[in-house]
Amino acid sequence: MPPDGxxxxxxxxxxxxxxxxxxxTNHEIIRQRHGQGPLYSISEAFFRFTIxxxxxxxxxxxxxxxxxxxxxxxFVADMGITIDDDGIVQHIGTVPDEHTxxxxxxxQALMPGFVNSHSHVFQRxxxxxxxxxxxxxxxxxxxxxMYALVDSLTPERLGLIARYTFMEMVWSGYTTVREFHYVHxxxxxxxxxxxHEMVYRLIAAANxxxxxxxxxxxxxxxxxxxTQRRFxxxxxxxxxxxxxxxxxxxxIPVGIAPHSIRAVSPDGFRRCxxxxxxxxxxxxxxxxxxxxEVAWAQETYGAxxxxxxxxxxxxSTAFTAVHATHxxxxxxxxxxxxxxxxxxxxxxxANLGDGVPRTHDIxxxxxxxxxxxxxxxxxxxxxELRLLEYNERNRLGRRRVLDPxxxxxxxxxxxxxxKPARLVTIEQGHPSVxxxxxxxxxxxxxxxxxxxxxxxxYRGATNxxxxxxxxxxxxxxxxxx
Ligand SMILES: [Zn+2]
Numbered sequence: 001m002p003p004d005g006x007x008x009x010x011x012x013x014x015x016x017x018x019x020x021x022x023x024x025t026n027h028e029i030i031r032q033r034h035g036q037g038p039l040y041s042i043s044e045a046f047f048r049f050t051i052x053x054x055x056x057x058x059x060x061x062x063x064x065x066x067x068x069x070x071x072x073x074x075f076v077a078d079m080g081i082t083i084d085d086d087g088i089v090q091h092i093g094t095v096p097d098e099h100t101x102x103x104x105x106x107x108q109a110l111m112p113g114f115v116n117s118h119s120h121v122f123q124r125x126x127x128x129x130x131x132x133x134x135x136x137x138x139x140x141x142x143x144x145x146m147y148a149l150v151d152s153l154t155p156e157r158l159g160l161i162a163r164y165t166f167m168e169m170v171w172s173g174y175t176t177v178r179e180f181h182y183v184h185x186x187x188x189x190x191x192x193x194x195x196h197e198m199v200y201r202l203i204a205a206a207n208x209x210x211x212x213x214x215x216x217x218x219x220x221x222x223x224x225x226x227t228q229r230r231f232x233x234x235x236x237x238x239x240x241x242x243x244x245x246x247x248x249x250x251x252i253p254v255g256i257a258p259h260s261i262r263a264v265s266p267d268g269f270r271r272c273x274x275x276x277x278x279x280x281x282x283x284x285x286x287x288x289x290x291x292x293e294v295a296w297a298q299e300t301y302g303a304x305x306x307x308x309x310x311x312x313x314x315x316s317t318a319f320t321a322v323h324a325t326h327x328x329x330x331x332x333x334x335x336x337x338x339x340x341x342x343x344x345x346x347x348x349x350a351n352l353g354d355g356v357p358r359t360h361d362i363x364x365x366x367x368x369x370x371x372x373x374x375x376x377x378x379x380x381x382x383x384e385l386r387l388l389e390y391n392e393r394n395r396l397g398r399r400r401v402l403d404p405x406x407x408x409x410x411x412x413x414x415x416x417x418x419k420p421a422r423l424v425t426i427e428q429g430h431p432s433v434x435x436x437x438x439x440x441x442x443x444x445x446x447x448x449x450x451x452x453x454x455x456x457x458y459r460g461a462t463n464x465x466x467x468x469x470x471x472x473x474x475x476x477x478x479x480x481x
Contacts, residue, residue: 070111073405087460113175118372159201166209182218189229255282336365
């Protein structure tokens with residue numbers, strides 16, 4: 001399983017019956033702090049007791065007490081979260097003891113932060129710039145604009161764009177991002193003096209924005225166009241070796257991302273997945289985003305992309321198929337039987353005219369859901385979830401296809417004792433959700449929630465939500481405009 005949170009803690013089709021809704025009392029999850037040792041001598045026990053008492057007196061734990069808390073697909077009234085001084089969840093339930101400082105979040109609902117499982121952070125600069133109506137505009141013409149932007153990137157510029165965009169993600173309720181990173185090298189394809197220069201810029205930006213960054217280093221050995229030299233390492237073995245080296249140099253989770261079947265051979269996929277499974281890393285890839293890609297794979301290899309990869313490589317639950325827009329029935333059943341994650345990016349897919357994935361079928365088969373802001377055409381988890389559901393309603397000609405509570409559960413962080421607290425608060429009186437009862441709130445958030453209803457983003461017990469500074473965007477766009 002992934003180190004933290006989504007993708008895919010639970011199948012988004014899981015529906016929790018309201019009749020199962022327990023009272024806050026019997027639903028309470030009360031756990032003791034970890035590390036209760038065995039038996040101590042009397043003097044040692046006294047010493048430990050004194051130290052703990054002093055620690056509690058100096059650094060009391062904080063209990064965030066909202067009107068309701070999102071737990072297991074639904075909101076429950078009168079529950080809160082107790083967080084220690086290191087920002088770790090120590091208790092979920094009512095106030096644990098008199099030493100705990102209670103912070104009341106009146107009129108607020110509390111829930112885990114959203115996980116953005118697919119991002120190309122630099123593409124934020126394309127927003128609004130490639131939308132004018134033009135005959136024959138397509139994914140492939142959009143890609144030309146995107147490649148022109150790639151050509152303009154320097155480490156400094158990437159760092160600035162990432163700072164702004166990660167801040168916008170936090171402001172929008174995302175607390176973790178999985179960055180699918182492929183601009184590795186100088187424009188002529190030569191590595192920077194430090195081959196991880198671009199990654200260090202991303203890490204610095206994430207630290208500043210206070211977002212939890214997972215880095216997926218892209219393998220792209222088959223460069224055919226000049227821009228792609230920036231993405232490409234000499235061969236798949238060297239791409240894996242550089243990723244392995246990066247993993248040993250940085251403290252964030254690092255996985256590997258064979259870009260797509262266009263850029264990596266089936267055998268290359270096999271090597272990436274073998275490495276990922278061996279070291280316990282995640283492996284992500286673009287899968288069947290465009291019909292042209294599927295046709296190319298059939299022509300070149302005689303099989304569709306996911307079928308090809310599943311036949312060749314050791315797929316596991318650590319694999320995330322991004323998009324999976326054009327899967328046939330056999331591929332859907334294959335994905336489900338293995339339990340891979342599928343990361344849908346509905347606003348980007350709609351923006352690029354990719355098509356509509358068979359989300360309900362994919363999840364029913366057993367795959368696990370994640371969402372991503374991908375091209376950053378929008379950065380809004382509610383918009384992604386809403387479009388996912390509306391795509392299915394239009395495709396199937398019916399209503400209420402995916403369970404809203406399960407969608408929220410699958411697209412947010414794990415809420416566990418002993419894990420970092422990454423949380424968001426929802427202003428229940430915000431016009432986009434006002435009037436919804438506690439039990440109706442998941443539906444209201446998915447069907448009408450706006451970013452403005454997010455009143456706080458918490459890292460530990462600290463609200464870190466702030467507007468990305470306009471001056472930063474001015475600094476980014478100044479050189480070209
Ligand atoms: Zn992508």
